[in-house]
Amino acid sequence: MPRRKKIKLKKDMNYLDLIPVCACEWKKNKNGIVTVDMVHHGFYHWIAHKFFKTPDVSHIALDRFGSFVWQQIDGNRTIYEIGENVKEQFGKATEPLYERLAKYFSTLYDNHFIEYKEV
Numbered sequence: 001m002p003r004r005k006k007i008k009l010k011k012d013m014n015y016l017d018l019i020p021v022c023a024c025e026w027k028k029n030k031n032g033i034v035t036v037d038m039v040h041h042g043f044y045h046w047i048a049h050k051f052f053k054t055p056d057v058s059h060i061a062l063d064r065f066g067s068f069v070w071q072q073i074d075g076n077r078t079i080y081e082i083g084e085n086v087k088e089q090f091g092k093a094t095e096p097l098y099e100r101l102a103k104y105f106s107t108l109y110d111n112h113f114i115e116y117k118e119v
Contacts, residue, residue: 009109009116015102016080019117020073020109034067036060036113065090069104075117079105 025037038058040049048054062070068089072082083101086094094100108114 015105016083016098017078018105019075019078020082020105020114021075021117022070022073022113023115024113026070028067028071032067033064034062034070036062036070038111038113065094066104069101073114 024039026034027037028034036059038060040054040056040058045054049056065086069082069086072085077085079101080098083097086101087097105114109116
């Protein structure tokens, strides 16, 4: 998958206006649960693989909320629009919705699972 130009996140940005884009491979099982494939790169991962036989790829299964959110990432929807879809699908079970979504997307970004497209 080609790497996109990373946008620089600033403290004064409105996080809900960002457009996430998947930056790794993933698949959905028959129950609708998404598994994200995290490929290990870098010198320390190479050492761990060589000497301790760690896998080259980790498979991370998301829960039902995470799977739904992941499937909403299409490169066109903003985080706010994804939040509206989550609210419609799950109702009050997701409150406080936007704080949770901001943290979730921050974690996905920090782990290089997503990137943000310029608006």
